Amino acid sequence: MWGGSKLSSSGSRFLGRLRSGFRSTKADSSRLTTSAVYPKNQLSWILQIKPWLFNENRIMWFKSYSMTFACLNWMKSYRLPWTRPYSTSRTTVDRSEVKTFLALAHRWWDEQGVYAPLHSMNDLRVPFIRDNLLKTVANHQPGKPLSGMKILDVGCGGGLLTEPLGRLGASVIGIDPVDENIKTAEHHKSFDPVLDKRIEYRTCSLEEIVKDTVETFDAVVASEVVEHVIDLETFIQCCFQVLKPSGSLFITTINKTQLSYALGIVFSEQIAGIVPKGTHTWEKFVSPEKLESILESNGLSVQTVVGMLYNPFSGFWHWSENTSLNYAAHALKSSLQEHPAPAEFALKGETEELQAEAFTSSGVQEELKK
Amino acid sequence: MAAQLARVRWGGVFAAAQKGPRVSCRRWAGASADNVYDVVVSGGGLVGAAMACALGFGAWDHICNMRYRAFRRMQVWDACSEALIMFDKDNLDDMGYIVENDVIMHALTKQLEAVSDRVTVLYKSKAVSYTWPYPFSMADSSPWVHITLGDGRTLQTKLLIGADGHNSGVRQAAGIRNVSWNYDQSAVVATLHLSEATENNVAWQRFLPSGPIALLPLSDTLSSLVWSTSHEHAAELVSMEEEEFVDAINSAFWSDVNHTDFIDSAGSMLQSAVAFLKPARVSARQLPPSVARVDAKSRVLFPLGLGHAAEYVRPRLALIGDAAHRVHPLAGQGVNMGFGDISSLLHHLSTAAFNGKDLGSMSHLTSYETDRQRHNTALLAATDLLKRLYSTRATPLVLLRTWGLQATNAVSPLKEQIMAFASK
Numbered sequence: 001m002w003g004g005s006k007l008s009s010s011g012s013r014f015l016g017r018l019r020s021g022f023r024s025t026k027a028d029s030s031r032l033t034t035s036a037v038y039p040k041n042q043l044s045w046i047l048q049i050k051p052w053l054f055n056e057n058r059i060m061w062f063k064s065y066s067m068t069f070a071c072l073n074w075m076k077s078y079r080l081p082w083t084r085p086y087s088t089s090r091t092t093v094d095r096s097e098v099k100t101f102l103a104l105a106h107r108w109w110d111e112q113g114v115y116a117p118l119h120s121m122n123d124l125r126v127p128f129i130r131d132n133l134l135k136t137v138a139n140h141q142p143g144k145p146l147s148g149m150k151i152l153d154v155g156c157g158g159g160l161l162t163e164p165l166g167r168l169g170a171s172v173i174g175i176d177p178v179d180e181n182i183k184t185a186e187h188h189k190s191f192d193p194v195l196d197k198r199i200e201y202r203t204c205s206l207e208e209i210v211k212d213t214v215e216t217f218d219a220v221v222a223s224e225v226v227e228h229v230i231d232l233e234t235f236i237q238c239c240f241q242v243l244k245p246s247g248s249l250f251i252t253t254i255n256k257t258q259l260s261y262a263l264g265i266v267f268s269e270q271i272a273g274i275v276p277k278g279t280h281t282w283e284k285f286v287s288p289e290k291l292e293s294i295l296e297s298n299g300l301s302v303q304t305v306v307g308m309l310y311n312p313f314s315g316f317w318h319w320s321e322n323t324s325l326n327y328a329a330h331a332l333k334s335s336l337q338e339h340p341a342p343a344e345f346a347l348k349g350e351t352e353e354l355q356a357e358a359f360t361s362s363g364v365q366e367e368l369k370k
Numbered sequence: 371m372a373a374q375l376a377r378v379r380w381g382g383v384f385a386a387a388q389k390g391p392r393v394s395c396r397r398w399a400g401a402s403a404d405n406v407y408d409v410v411v412s413g414g415g416l417v418g419a420a421m422a423c424a425l426g427f428g429a430w431d432h433i434c435n436m437r438y439r440a441f442r443r444m445q446v447w448d449a450c451s452e453a454l455i456m457f458d459k460d461n462l463d464d465m466g467y468i469v470e471n472d473v474i475m476h477a478l479t480k481q482l483e484a485v486s487d488r489v490t491v492l493y494k495s496k497a498v499s500y501t502w503p504y505p506f507s508m509a510d511s512s513p514w515v516h517i518t519l520g521d522g523r524t525l526q527t528k529l530l531i532g533a534d535g536h537n538s539g540v541r542q543a544a545g546i547r548n549v550s551w552n553y554d555q556s557a558v559v560a561t562l563h564l565s566e567a568t569e570n571n572v573a574w575q576r577f578l579p580s581g582p583i584a585l586l587p588l589s590d591t592l593s594s595l596v597w598s599t600s601h602e603h604a605a606e607l608v609s610m611e612e613e614e615f616v617d618a619i620n621s622a623f624w625s626d627v628n629h630t631d632f633i634d635s636a637g638s639m640l641q642s643a644v645a646f647l648k649p650a651r652v653s654a655r656q657l658p659p660s661v662a663r664v665d666a667k668s669r670v671l672f673p674l675g676l677g678h679a680a681e682y683v684r685p686r687l688a689l690i691g692d693a694a695h696r697v698h699p700l701a702g703q704g705v706n707m708g709f710g711d712i713s714s715l716l717h718h719l720s721t722a723a724f725n726g727k728d729l730g731s732m733s734h735l736t737s738y739e740t741d742r743q744r745h746n747t748a749l750l751a752a753t754d755l756l757k758r759l760y761s762t763r764a765t766p767l768v769l770l771r772t773w774g775l776q777a778t779n780a781v782s783p784l785k786e787q788i789m790a791f792a793s794k
Contacts (some may be wrong), residue, residue, distance in 0.1 A: 110505070
């Protein structure tokens with residue numbers, strides 16, 4: 001069910017490259033096109049496609065290496081979809097990518113379509129967010145574990161992560177600079193009366209709402225976002241400002257390693273087409289160490305960093321100890337009580353930069369220390 | 371309604387009341403157009419009502435206060451030979467429980483009243499048509515399932531559960547292919563009074579060439595009858611005089627008219643071989659208690675067949691119970707498979723809801739389907755095979771099944787596996 005359409009898009013992508021100048025067997029391409037017509041017959045689909053893909057892969061890899069490089073160079077100048085088109089100075093997003101993104105804006109909610117891996121990632125990131133937030137409260141309603149919480153979903157896209165958080169009881173504001181995405185998200189939530197009330201969408205950038213929402217959110221979620229921003233430092237600072245003391249920041253992103261280049265860009269985009277081509281720029285990937293240092297230097301103490309692994313054949317994500325591809329991080333904004341930071345308390349480390357506010361939350365602090 | 375009997379495995383089925391979120395589910399309720407229900411269960415039989423109860427996260431005390439019976443042993447034997455198989459739990463635990471259909475329905479109704487803040491029941495309503503959503507949200511088309519009732523009202527829901535029996539309207543409306551065939555048999559059920567009060571904790575089943583006859587304990591003096599036989603014979607049985615009926619039952623269990631010498635000697639040959647290898651157990655054939663009277667209005671019949679849906683789930687649709695699979699009562703597993711479906715679907719729905727997922731999303735519905743299809747297909751195939759195997763008097767097959775039954779009886783681990791599988 002999952003694999004079929006993923007490989008369909010990969011197949012058609014592959015086909016495109018074949019036609020663009022490589023020699024290939026005509027029989028294979030015709031087999032591909034006829035299969036593509038029957039999306040329902042997905043099992044036989046996969047059986048047809050898989051062996052073909054494997055065989056051709058190795059040959060194509062060598063032939064395509066030079067092509068890939070040229071592609072990459074071209075891509076770097078092109079600038080890619082999912083970054084936000086913010087304005088020039090002190091902004092984090094690139095305007096020219098909006099166009100590419102617009103073409104896919106209506107495809108968000110096709111669970112077997114181009115965004116299938118993101119739908120499937122919810123199985124990891126929703127429990128990650130939910131469980132870490134539940135640690136900060138004593139009791140919760142059985143039906144709505146996140147009720148009473150205010151969450152900001154930065155770069156919400158079509159609302160893939162926003163809606164589950166809303167269903168769990170939280171009041172969520174989802175922001176995205178691409179207007180079409182917000183429209184798609186609004187349209188999708190409009191049918192569900194409960195979600196309609198709990199979720200609010202806005203077309204804007206993070207910087208634009210910082211002034212109005214200082215210290216309003218219990219949690220900020222930036223999932224698959226930081227690898228697209230230009231100025232990560234500013235981005236994190238804005239996150240810090242909108243978070244309540246002891247609020248949580250959740251980030252999922254891609255590591256900057258040779259493996260992530262090979263698998264995340266070359267394989268996923270060029271060859272298998274798991275991710276739309278040109279989505280990511282390897283230079284913008286952020287390693288966990290770099291992310292941690294930026295977070296810590298901006299008043300956010302890192303609680304968890306854990307790797308995530310995508311299996312393109314099953315379509316499911318798994319937690320992993322290896323963070324060299326995708327990973328998730330959870331950081332806490334310090335509460336405003338002055339605490340010394342001895343080495344033993346490394347886990348709950350406080351930051352040096354404290355805001356001059358009289359807010360204390362010792363009760364919550366005690367809970368966190370447990 | 372036919373007083374259809376169910377052998378129910380007690381316990382675990384609804385202990386699935388997790389700490390997960392309450393799926394605020396409604397089952398049929400008068401609604402305005404802006405009311406979207408989380409779940410609608412179509413069908414009010416055993417399985418449908420149980421699903422509604424389970425979704426309301428209730429507890430199961432009511433049946434205990436009514437009539438049910440634990441049984442400890444089960445004897446199954448052939449009419450054409452001496453071969454028999456005895457299921458017995460060594461540790462004297464109850465193997466299972468016999469509960470009447472009406473008793474279960476009564477308990478479920480009471481429980482539904484208890485959870486009526488989360489579950490609404492519409493009695494005497496009929497679904498007339500269903501409208502399915504498009505694959506993903508296109509402009510202005512509602513993503514929910516719409517159900518039109520007989521009185522003109524419409525319900526919208528995120529997930530429709532079809533529990534409306536083997537002629538499922540939901541399944542037909544969804545266009546799901548159904549593999550099915552009719553057995554040329556009907557089952558006669560009745561409540562019987564035994565000649566004398568006994569401990570009555572054994573379930574008896576004898577395979578006659580015309581079909582199996584089973585006697586299931588209900589109390590010290592009452593037992594339930596399930597007799598599968600040809601349509602004509604079943605019609606006769608239901609209309610005959612009480613005394614004739616009682617005689618027919620007794621002779622069905624006791625008469626040796628179908629035995630042949632050849633089979634008898636072949637059987638005893640294997641039996642002595644088994645006794646030589648494994649001298650411990652002696653499974654002598656016992657006879658069930660004799661029947662004296664039958665409850666006046668309790669004789670009913672219903673036709674039998676096999677059915678299996680090619681798909682259990684579609685986007686925003688799940689089939690459970692007989693709508694998904696229909697089986698011969700010879701193993702007493704029909705409604706048990708339905709309860710197993712409920713347990714599995716509930717587990718998957720709870721996990722999905724706790725992850726904030728859309729309840730009608732295919733990802734967890736497909737896991738439910740895989741889970742249950744694996745289990746149900748095996749059971750359906752086995753039951754069908756047994757039915758065909760025991761429907762004949764032809765000597766080679768009788769020999770095969772005689773020896774097979776005796777061999778299985780001798781291998782205790784195998785019997786334990788069978789019991790474990792049936793209890794899942």
